[in-house]
Amino acid sequence: MDGVxxxxxxxxxxxxxxxxxxxxxxxNLTHGAAIVAGMFALYxxxxxxxxxxxxxxxxxxxxxxxxxxxxxxxxxxRMIGRPPLMILLSTFSVNLVxxxxxxxxxxxxxxxxxVALPGVTWRRYTFSGTHILAAVLTAxxxxxxxxxLYHTRLGKAVRAVANNREAAELVGIPTTRVLSLSFxxxxxxxxxxxxxxxxxxxxxxxxxxxxxxxxxxxxxxxGLGNPAGALVGGVALGLVEGFAAQFMPVSWTLVIxxxxxxxxxxxxxxxVFAFKRS
Amino acid sequence: MSDALLExxxxxxxxxxxxVLWGLSLTALRGRLxxxxxxxxxxxTTTLRAVLGTIAPWSGRIMFQGxxxxxxxxxxxxxxxLVLVPEGRQLFSNMTVDENLExxxxxxxxxxxxxxxLERVFTLFPRLKERRRQKAGTFSGGEQxxxxxxxxxxxxxxxxxxxxxxxxLAPLSVYxxxxxxxxxxxxxxxxxxVEQNVHLAFAVxxxxxxxxEGRLFTQGPPSSLAAxxxxxxxxxxx
Ligand SMILES: Nc1ncnc2c1ncn2[C@@H]1O[C@H](COP(=O)(O)OP(=O)(O)OP(=O)(O)O)[C@@H](O)[C@H]1O
Ligand SMILES: [Mg+2]
Numbered sequence: 001m002d003g004v005x006x007x008x009x010x011x012x013x014x015x016x017x018x019x020x021x022x023x024x025x026x027x028n029l030t031h032g033a034a035i036v037a038g039m040f041a042l043y044x045x046x047x048x049x050x051x052x053x054x055x056x057x058x059x060x061x062x063x064x065x066x067x068x069x070x071x072x073x074x075x076x077x078r079m080i081g082r083p084p085l086m087i088l089l090s091t092f093s094v095n096l097v098x099x100x101x102x103x104x105x106x107x108x109x110x111x112x113x114x115v116a117l118p119g120v121t122w123r124r125y126t127f128s129g130t131h132i133l134a135a136v137l138t139a140x141x142x143x144x145x146x147x148x149l150y151h152t153r154l155g156k157a158v159r160a161v162a163n164n165r166e167a168a169e170l171v172g173i174p175t176t177r178v179l180s181l182s183f184x185x186x187x188x189x190x191x192x193x194x195x196x197x198x199x200x201x202x203x204x205x206x207x208x209x210x211x212x213x214x215x216x217x218x219x220x221x222x223g224l225g226n227p228a229g230a231l232v233g234g235v236a237l238g239l240v241e242g243f244a245a246q247f248m249p250v251s252w253t254l255v256i257x258x259x260x261x262x263x264x265x266x267x268x269x270x271x272v273f274a275f276k277r278s
Numbered sequence: 279m280s281d282a283l284l285e286x287x288x289x290x291x292x293x294x295x296x297x298v299l300w301g302l303s304l305t306a307l308r309g310r311l312x313x314x315x316x317x318x319x320x321x322x323t324t325t326l327r328a329v330l331g332t333i334a335p336w337s338g339r340i341m342f343q344g345x346x347x348x349x350x351x352x353x354x355x356x357x358x359x360l361v362l363v364p365e366g367r368q369l370f371s372n373m374t375v376d377e378n379l380e381x382x383x384x385x386x387x388x389x390x391x392x393x394x395x396l397e398r399v400f401t402l403f404p405r406l407k408e409r410r411r412q413k414a415g416t417f418s419g420g421e422q423x424x425x426x427x428x429x430x431x432x433x434x435x436x437x438x439x440x441x442x443x444x445x446x447l448a449p450l451s452v453y454x455x456x457x458x459x460x461x462x463x464x465x466x467x468x469x470x471x472v473e474q475n476v477h478l479a480f481a482v483x484x485x486x487x488x489x490x491e492g493r494l495f496t497q498g499p500p501s502s503l504a505a506x507x508x509x510x511x512x513x514x515x516x
Contacts, residue, residue, distance in 0.1 A: 071464070156373070
């Protein structure tokens with residue numbers, strides 16, 4: 001099913017959102033802007049300097065990370081420990097600035113990055129090459145994130161800060177730096193997801209909101225603060241989308257997703273696929 | 279006092295507008311076990327928070343190894359060997375025993391000689407060795423306190439500060455933990471202990487401070503404090 005391939009990329013985006021939430025209890029409303037930034041970075045790198053599309057991915061990861069770290073210090077750091085609304089407002093205003101600038105430069109027209117990849121046919125299904133490669137790259141990035149979080153000292157420190165920030169500080173972990181690093185990772189994941197989405201679908205400056213909503217639905221499905229759950233939730237959302245598309249026009253998917261979001265929040269406030277957390 | 283490892287001078291601190299500490303001074307000597315006792319809400323935990331820097335002191339000075347460390351962030355203090363086992367353990371509950379201990383050794387000083395120290399910690403608390411891959415959140419209170427102390431030891435502390443060693447524990451666990459504390463003290467570790475169980479605390483300590491309402495009430499060797507009528511009545515229940 002194609003939904004699994006596309007959904008895994010939704011999962012990647014949601015992983016960025018959920019990582020930031022898990023580590024610092026911050027709902028990052030620059031998430032959509034980061035996804036769009038990934039899309040346009042791909043567009044600029046391929047059309048501007050003729051870079052092969054997938055070579056842009058490492059650049060976008062690194063650039064997204066650096067921008068995320070900077071964003072942490074600009075918009076998030078001073079809000080930590082203040083009422084949650086403050087962070088929503090400050091990240092939302094960054095979002096508005098980015099989208100505003102994007103609209104001023106590129107307008108709201110449709111963009112498309114042509115990626116020539118042969119598809120694969122299996123029995124009666126044909127999978128597009130970009131969808132397959134996007135899912136494979138998602139798996140690689142998600143796997144790397146897992147290795148980082150569970151098998152490196154710094155990654156374990158990220159989990160320690162997520163688990164108990166004061167205790168982390170007391171064992172000598174510079175927790176503020178870990179927060180900025182985690183924010184950087186979250187933005188890098190969002191940017192990478194945006195880039196991979198742009199290899200599959202056309203996009204506009206305003207696409208961010210729709211994908212940010214998808215990320216929220218995915219985290220609702222997968223459980224907030226749970227990167228592995230995000231991947232499962234993403235695949236589930238991809239399947240729902242693919243299924244719904246057979247019965248109704250594509251323009252309805254957002255409505256379906258929003259309804260799904262609300263229903264899931266009411267019935268499973270801690271996530272459908274939330275793994276047990278102690 | 280040339281062998282003072284930690285000196286707190288005229289410490290005041292509080293939360294928001296509320297002042298809790300009103301000019302507290304105390305000293306922990308190298309190689310000794312110093313105890314801080316006081317009623318609920320007297321400000322013991324607040325003192326330790328201000329010493330470690332998880333809350334900012336309002337005024338006063340904290341000297342550690344002869345240096346003024348008053349304004350250093352807590353994680354820097356840990357890297358210098360000023361280590362707190364916090365009230366309520368504060369373990370990394372989603373992480374395994376091994377991971378908790380590894381995080382205890384996050385600072386460079388802890389990373390150096392890691393495996394030797396790990397062996398010593400497991401000798402002290404064999405129970406932890408049997409459960410290395412288990413998550414800390416699944417442990418009983420006594421095991422959690424063992425792990426919290428073990429995590430503190432993995433930092434290779436110059437001074438180990440323990441807030442409420444016996445808090446919420448069954449008598450057998452309390453007995454085991456005080457045994458471990460005695461072992462550590464005999465091995466030469468400097469300890470600053472905050473403890474509700476004044477009987478036990480006095481039995482193991484070299485020197486004690488009694489605080490009341492954020493001020494020093496009295497200080498002295500436990501034997502002489504235990505002879506004071508007001509201490510006997512208020513803290514020893516005699
Ligand atoms: N986070 C906080 N915010 C506001 N007030 C606090 C906070 N923590 C403690 N206090 C107040 O500060 C005073 C001292 O508390 P502290 O925890 O230092 O006492 P303690 O001596 O450690 O007591 P206990 O034996 O209960 O642990 C108390 O009146 C308490 O209500
Ligand atoms: Mg206390």
